[in-house]
Amino acid sequence: MFATRNSIIYHLCRSTKTTTTLSPLLCSATALPQRQFTTVPERRLVRDTAYPFPLYYHLLPPTSTPTSTTTSIPKTTYALSFLPSFPQHTRQVVGYLSHSPSDSEGSDLQVKPNKFTENDAFNNVLHIIIQQNLADDPMVQSVLQQQLEGWTHIADYRNPAPYGRIPLPEDIFGSVQIVDGVIQPESYQRMPTHRIVSSLGLFQLSDHLHERLVHHLKSL
Known part of the structure; x- marks a missing residue:
């Protein structure tokens, strides 16, 4: 089932006088569930060469296909991962891509919202890695040259906002506070x-955060 999103009224915080109303990061890495995937000799591996980082599509056997109460199981399902080896844990799977060669868009694999099912276990890992490593990210550090106080956004680089503009809500991973020119990761x-x-x-x-994410996924 495609992930259901809540309606959020999000007020952007840019000064120390503004109090954040965003929900905190609730999950810890140790609380995430684990599930073993079943490998099959005839599994197929596809490398996405258009994505800026190594991205792989792992063909799943029917028993590993996520079930849905509203849609039928697709004929072909791939697990997206940043690792070339077949996923051993749910947390290593970015999400699930359904595919049918009979699609009107052609036979090429395409990562689009109507074909993609999010994986909450991966999402939690993603934000934990961002929180733990953003203070060392050169891209985040560059913000400190222009902003010494308040809140700043951690932006998604698939759709960079024009200079001086704020990214769309769907392109913001989260926000973090700056105090006296220092990033506060716990915020x-x-x-x-x-x-x-x-x-x-x-x-x-960013390059730095992606590197840290992949390093963590390999260690699972």
């Missing part, structure tokens, strides 16, 4: 309206 607030897949494709982290 990181997850943006509920961020979309793992939008009409512009899969999310994109």
Whole structure:
């Protein structure tokens, strides 16, 4: 089932006088569920060469296909992962892509909202990694040259906002507070309206955060 999103009225915070009303990051890495995937000898691996980082599509056997109460099981389902090896844990799967060669869009695999099912276990890991590593991200540090106080956004690079403009809510991972020119990682607030897949494709982290995410996924 495609993820259901809550309606959020999000007030952007840009000064120390504004109090954040965003929901805190609730999950810890140790609380995430684990599930083993079943590998099959005839599984197929596809590399996405259009994405800026290595991205792989792992063909799932029928028993690993996510079930849905509203839609029938697609004929072909792929697990998206940043790892070339077949996923061993749910947290290593970005999400599930349904595909049918008879689609009017052609036979090519396309990551689009109407074909993609989010994986909450991965989403939680994603935001934990952002929170733990954003203070060392050169892209975040560059913000401190212009802003010494208040809140700043951690933007999704699939759709960069023009200079001086704020990204769309679906392109903001979350927000973090700056105090006396220092990032406060513990203040990181997850943006509920961020979309793992939008009409512009899969999310994109900065080079640093993506590297840390992949490093963590390999260690699972």
